[in-house]
Amino acid sequence: MTDPLPWPAPSASGPVDAVVTVPGSKSLTNRWLVLAALAEGTSTLRRPLRSRDSERMVDALRALGVEVDDRDDQAWFVTPPVALHGDVDVDCGQAGTVMRFVPPVAALAAGPVRFDGHPTARLRPVGPVLEALRGLGADVEDGGRGTLPYTVDGRGGLRGGTVEIDASASSQFVSALLLAGARFEQGLLLRHTGASLPSLPHVEMTLQVLEQVGVRVHRPDQHSWRVEPGPVAAFDVVVEPDLSSAAPFLALAAVTGGTVTVRDWPTTTTQPGDGLRRILQGMGATTSLSPEGLLVQGAGDGRLTGVDLDLSAVGELTPVVAALATLADGPSRLRGIAHLRGHETDRLAALVTEIGRLGGRARETDDGLVVEPTGLSGALLRTYHDHRMAMFAAVVGAVVPGVEIEDVTTADKTFPDFHLAWAGAVATGRDAGDDRP
Numbered sequence: 001m002t003d004p005l006p007w008p009a010p011s012a013s014g015p016v017d018a019v020v021t022v023p024g025s026k027s028l029t030n031r032w033l034v035l036a037a038l039a040e041g042t043s044t045l046r047r048p049l050r051s052r053d054s055e056r057m058v059d060a061l062r063a064l065g066v067e068v069d070d071r072d073d074q075a076w077f078v079t080p081p082v083a084l085h086g087d088v089d090v091d092c093g094q095a096g097t098v099m100r101f102v103p104p105v106a107a108l109a110a111g112p113v114r115f116d117g118h119p120t121a122r123l124r125p126v127g128p129v130l131e132a133l134r135g136l137g138a139d140v141e142d143g144g145r146g147t148l149p150y151t152v153d154g155r156g157g158l159r160g161g162t163v164e165i166d167a168s169a170s171s172q173f174v175s176a177l178l179l180a181g182a183r184f185e186q187g188l189l190l191r192h193t194g195a196s197l198p199s200l201p202h203v204e205m206t207l208q209v210l211e212q213v214g215v216r217v218h219r220p221d222q223h224s225w226r227v228e229p230g231p232v233a234a235f236d237v238v239v240e241p242d243l244s245s246a247a248p249f250l251a252l253a254a255v256t257g258g259t260v261t262v263r264d265w266p267t268t269t270t271q272p273g274d275g276l277r278r279i280l281q282g283m284g285a286t287t288s289l290s291p292e293g294l295l296v297q298g299a300g301d302g303r304l305t306g307v308d309l310d311l312s313a314v315g316e317l318t319p320v321v322a323a324l325a326t327l328a329d330g331p332s333r334l335r336g337i338a339h340l341r342g343h344e345t346d347r348l349a350a351l352v353t354e355i356g357r358l359g360g361r362a363r364e365t366d367d368g369l370v371v372e373p374t375g376l377s378g379a380l381l382r383t384y385h386d387h388r389m390a391m392f393a394a395v396v397g398a399v400v401p402g403v404e405i406e407d408v409t410t411a412d413k414t415f416p417d418f419h420l421a422w423a424g425a426v427a428t429g430r431d432a433g434d435d436r437p
Contacts, residue, residue, distance in 0.1 A: 006380055006404035007419060009397025012429030015258030015298070020425055022246045022262060024049035024239035025271060026414045027202060030057045030097040031209050032237060034179050036078035037066045037105060039213065041234035045076045048239045052413045053095040060102045063088040064109055086111020086154050094118045094344055094385065094413060099148060100129050100172045104180035107138040109154035116149040120385050123147065125342055128165040128173040135163040136184065160184025160229065168194030169339050174225070175206040181227030182215045188227040189220075197223075198339045200313050205270035212237070240266050243273025245415045247320040248391040249425055250276055250296045254285040255327050255399050256429055257302035265294035275314040276321075282307050283324055302399070304328040306373070312336030318369075319392035322351045325371040326360050326396060338367040345384035351392065354381050358396065358403075378402020387413040394422050 029049040034057075036043035048054065050073055058068045065081035086109040092099040099117060103126070106113035116122075127146020134140050137159035142150035160181065167173040174192060181188030197203070207225075210217055213235050216228040246262045253260035266274075267289065277287045277294070283304045286297045306328045311318055315337045325332035340347040348364050355362040357379045361372040381393040383406050390411040397403030411418035 004407050004409060006406055007408040009394055009403040009405050010423050010426040011401045012252070012256045012258070012398050012426050014256070014429045015302070016252055016256045016425060016429045017259050018249070018252070018425040018428045019261045019263065020246070020249045020421065021264070022241045022249070023051065023415060025242040026051060026053050027097070027205060027271065028209070028239050029054045030101065031175070031179065031206060032239065033057050033061060033068075033078065034101050034105060035209060035213050035232055035235070037061045037064065037080050038180065038183050039080060039232045039234045042077055042079040043234045044236040045078065046236070046238045047074060048076050049242060049414070051416050052093060053097065056091065056093040056095040056098045057102075060090045060092070060098050063090055064105065064113070083156065084109035084154070086113055089114045089116070092117030092121055092148065094121050096124060096170070096172055096343075099124065099126055100170070100176040101179060103129055103133060103140075103152050104176055106152040107133050107154050107158045108156070108180070108183055110156040112151050112153045114149065114151045118385070120344060121148055125169050126150070128167060128169070129176050132163045132165050132177055133158075136160050136188070158184045160186040160188050162189040162191070164191045164193050166194040167192050168196050168198070169342055171197055171199040171202045174203050178206050178210065178217065178225055178227055182210075182230050182232055184229060187229035188225075190225045190227070192223045196312065198312050198336070199272060199315055201270050201272040208270050240269060240271065242414065243269065243271040243276070244316050245273075247273055247276050247317055248395050248422070250280060250294070251320050251324055251395045252398055252425060253296040254280055254283060254298040254304060254324060255302055255395060257298040257300050258429065259295060259297050260425065261293050261295045263293040265289060272314040272316060276317055279307070279309065279317070279321060282309070283328065306330030306332040308333045308335070310336045311368070315340055316388065319347060319351060319388040320395055322355070322362075322369060322371060323392045323395035326355050326358070326362070326373060326376065327399060328373050331370065331372045333368065333370050335365075335368040337369075344386040345389070347386065347388065350382070350384050350386065350389055354389070354393065357381060358400065376400045378404070380404045380406060382406045383408070383410045385410055387411045387415070390418070398426055
């Protein structure tokens with residue numbers, strides 16, 4: 001199989017004026033799928049995300065015996081089996097939610113469940129989840145690596161009880177155990193022992209969906225969660241649009257001095273992507289929320305202000321924020337994101353490399369990046385099999401002519417046909433002589 005040809009990133013000829021619809025949230029779609037697999041009865045997911053990550057989750061659950069009727073993109077119907085199946089293989093692809101959320105479910109199956117994935121996924125940490133499952137009574141074999149491949153040998157149930165983990169590398173370690181905790185015989189008392197917990201909004205998201213399906217979760221203290229054993233109620237939910245996938249489109253308004261509206265933006269949400277509103281305002285754009293959606297208006301000249309930001313709660317926005325920082329008129333410091341070194345790629349190293357490829361200046365710090373804007377020129381940018389790096393390159397390419405993107409379709413991991421939606425939005429840019437209304 002040959003590598004795809006580089007994609008010439010479209011450059012806006014002037015301020016854009018676009019209205020965009022983004023697909024459903026990956027984070028919510030995959031959480032709802034896990035809960036549906038553990039529920040009592042058939043559940044319905046409306047407007048879910050169909051992407052490589054969510055398809056990997058569907059395939060994993062089907063391997064365990066869960067029936068997923070996804071023939072209609074607007075509504076998926078999920079029916080759990082009487083008993084989860086063992087002696088099966090799960091291909092995680094690059095999906096962190098699959099390699100971390102499914103093992104606790106697999107511990108409830110009868111027989112071994114073997115996990116593996118993309119070569120890049122074998123570098124991502126899973127050890128705290130696997131070690132926690134051992135402490136809760138499961139048999140897990142990972143060769144002492146704490147990464148893929150590994151096997152969870154289920155016995156048809158799990159004792160549960162009290163366990164401590166260090167989730168400093170990923171909040172998904174906490175969410176993975178909380179999602180399945182109600183199905184453990186003794187429930188779950190989970191204590192986080194690390195110095196920090198990144199992407200805390202994703203834990204709040206997990207707690208919110210658990211509450212919606214009747215699972216009782218208590219907080220003994222700031223670093224502990226108690227999940228009571230009990231049933232998971234079947235449900236019928238509408239999946240919110242993916243606000244992190246909306247980030248590059250909102251950034252497009254800021255970098256071109258134009259306007260972008262993202263339809264159906266929720267008035268309240270636990271999605272970290274909502275944090276981009278505050279970030280854009282700090283860089284000189286304006287935002288307003290209406291029944292139509294979220295509108296972002298860039299400064300008339302497309303000028304962006306450098307920032308000093310703690311992104312620990314919204315780390316997934318870092319590549320798009322780094323693109324904005326690269327195009328700003330002053331230096332920026334992005335902090336609290338050391339954990340991004342363990343994502344689809346080492347995102348901090350990748351961003352420094354690709355900014356340098358453009359002629360820009362960036363350097364790593366212990367917990368983030370410093371970006372010092374300078375003159376930029378077109379270049380072929382790598383994506384590292386990372387959807388967020390493709391989005392970084394697209395934002396820069398909207399105002400720096402001559403940018404090409406290696407394997408832009410890697411963005412399909414969470415935003416199917418991203419490059420087509422992006423080209424359409426950029427094409428709304430108008431030059432000074434354009435008299436269209």
